[in-house]
Amino acid sequence: MIYPEIELAQSIIEICKSKNIQHIIISPGSRNAPLTIGFASDPFFVCYSIADERCAAFFALGIAQQIHYPTAVVCTSGSALLNYYPAIAEAFYSQIPLVVISADRPTDKIDIGDGQTIRQQNVFANHILYSANLSEAASPENDAQIQEAIHTAIAQKGPIHLNAPFEEPLYNTVERLSVQPQFIEYQAEAVAAVDVDYYAEKWKKASKKLILIGVNAPEALSKHTLDFFADDPSVVVLTETTSNVHHRRFVHNIDTLITPFTDEDFRNLQPDLLVTLGGMVISKRIKSFLRNYRPKAHWHIDLWRFYDTFDCLSERIKADPEHFFSLLQQQLSDYRPASAYQSWVNDLQQDRQQHHIDFLKGIPFSDMKAFELIFPQLPQHSQLQISNSAAIRYAQLFPIHESIAVYCNRGTSGIDGSTSTSIGAAVGSAVPTVFITGDIGFLYDSNALWNAYIPKNYKIILINNRGGGIFRILPGHRENDIFNTFFETTHDYDISHLAKMHQFAYFQATDSLQLTEVLTDFWAIDNQPALLEIKTPTQINNQVLKDYFNNLVK
Incomplete structure (x- = not known):
């Protein structure tokens, strides 16, 4: 030594x-x-x-x-x-x-x-x-x-x-230590007890309670707590892919639900009480809704951070959410609310789901079609890492199996480092990891593959629309040289060269049939890391997505 x-x-x-x-x-x-x-x-x-x-x-x-x-x-x-x-x-x-x-x-x-x-x-x-x-x-x-x-x-x-x-x-080195640090025992700070009686009374008085769950660790909330939310007809729960929460009565695709809303719909959804859990929220539409149709009260439950995202935060509840709701349930054992809030949302959700299914049947090959084909085939009990920008937003539109843990760097929402993070996560978790990314984010962090520790069961799915496709979706898009060069950043790079240099098995698909066929071989390979490049049509993607939201109500 x-x-x-x-x-x-x-x-x-x-x-x-x-x-x-x-x-x-x-x-x-x-x-x-x-x-x-x-x-x-x-x-x-x-x-x-x-x-x-x-x-x-x-x-x-x-x-x-x-x-x-x-x-x-x-x-x-x-x-x-x-x-x-x-x-x-x-x-x-x-x-x-x-x-x-x-x-x-x-x-x-x-x-x-x-x-x-x-x-x-x-x-x-x-x-x-x-x-x-x-x-x-x-x-x-x-x-x-x-x-x-x-x-x-x-x-x-x-x-x-x-x-x-x-x-x-x-x-210079030595064979013996010449220091003996005085080690200090770590003492966890005691968390003050929460006045649950106070919050139980507030809970009872709110006839419309909206629970919004942001980035959340898998299994952070027990089935008992999730059932408590679902069994209360005055509670609507909105989740995102990164919430890692699943229940048949919860809304998993927020934008699909609220994008077609009229002013009357928004007022019907406007909660008396908003309760937020977890980290950052992806949906811009839900942020806009809650800022324009503010709840009477907003509680955020966390042990460290209390962001006033919607400019109406009224209660900073310093507690572990699972512990808080466990105590709250004890205080509400005889609580039997009467409300049509959840049933109204569930009826709308079922209608949206049917429109979602009908729309997907007729769309051409595109970013959205790729996600539709990929998500049902993601390996169960695996880990899904997703890059920022368009990839994480498309992911919000599709259900995912509850055994799959989902992660995305939503702290700063940057494209830098998503590939590197996913490889580190694959090493840290030791479970099969799939990383879904766009071409710009992947190229930006291509040095992530300069890494001797990539597990053999690590897989990348690269949606390549030859530029920053999300900028075509955002307001202000103009089809001209300035947009194509400085916003979308169009390119024609051959990704297969990167795969070869870093000894990844390489697969490619350019249409629905080819993607369906190649996914079988892609999932099967287990003796080396693999990269599947899906080339989608640049000009079609944004129109398909716009048509999707325009066709949710007929």
Whole structure:
């Protein structure tokens, strides 16, 4: 067993070990050599080498997303650190614990013209839970800061930053530790008891209760709680693909339901009480509805974050949602509401579903047709990762088997890092993983495939419409050179070359029949990662989607 000679590096490594931070993602560099040597030499740690720092950070985020515990990313000094920022922002808004460890030059080397040197202290100030700017010499103060930072990442579920200055020589090693950090026991903050009686009375008085569930971990809500919602006729539950919640009485496709609404429909849906759970909501239409037809009260139930997304938040309930509703049910054991709220929505939902089925029968091959064919065939008990932009929005229109866990980087909703995150998640979960993405997002993060850890059962489905197709759907689309070049960013790249370079099995489909046939072989392959490229017609996709929403009511 060898250790870095630099004592500060020894302290960081030993403290990470004591806090059971096992997954360490390292980007090659020189200034971080003491950390690299120490982490890679200790069999306790599982170390990964990923050269592109942006990809490395999203890969780490994907692992942390699955294990629900911090992973660490380690980089050299200078601009390498700045490449972590997109993943840090995503971790911050998605409440994913991430430990960022950056090597730095000593303080006296900053801003004197020394190489590979920037102002690293507090560089992530706007999107970090804790920044520990360590001193060069090992000390009890350093040890305390490191531990407080890691405890913060665990307790508040988000990113923290340890900035560690190292002076040369960097590669010297020793056979014995020369530090003995004083380990601090992590004490979870007690959550104050919630006055459930108060909320039970409010619940009883609301004749129309709308529950909106955003990004949510699988199995975060029990069947008992879901049945409690469904059995209350005054409750309507709206979910999204990323809610990971399933019940036959819940609305899983919000936009399909409300897009054709008239003012009268919106007023009928307008709740007395809005209850929100989970993270970010995808549907722009539901956000617009709730901002324009505000509920009398809005409760958000969470342990850490309380976003006033709809500009009407009245109650910040600091509690685990499952625990809160378990207590609430006890207070409402004799509650028997009379309301037509849920039955009205369910009747509309059935009508929309029939229009949905009828419309899909006649559509040409397109993005929407591809999703229609793919979703029923997704492997059960697998994990589905979806990229942002058009892919996650199409996914909202189709039901998904309840055994499939769904994830998307909705914290910042960016296209950067979706592929890297999905690969990290595949490693962290060790379950078969399917990643559905668009061509622009895939090309933007193509360095994600420069990765030696991709499982053999990892699969990519690439919907290639040769540009940012979502911009054709958004208001303001104009068919001209400016739009095609600077918004849609049309291209004619051959994706098969990337697949070959990174040793992915490659499949392609350009129409419905071909896609149906090729999916059989695509699902069957299990001896190497696989990529299925589905080429859809650029000019047709947006019209099909517009026609879909226009034909929901006849």
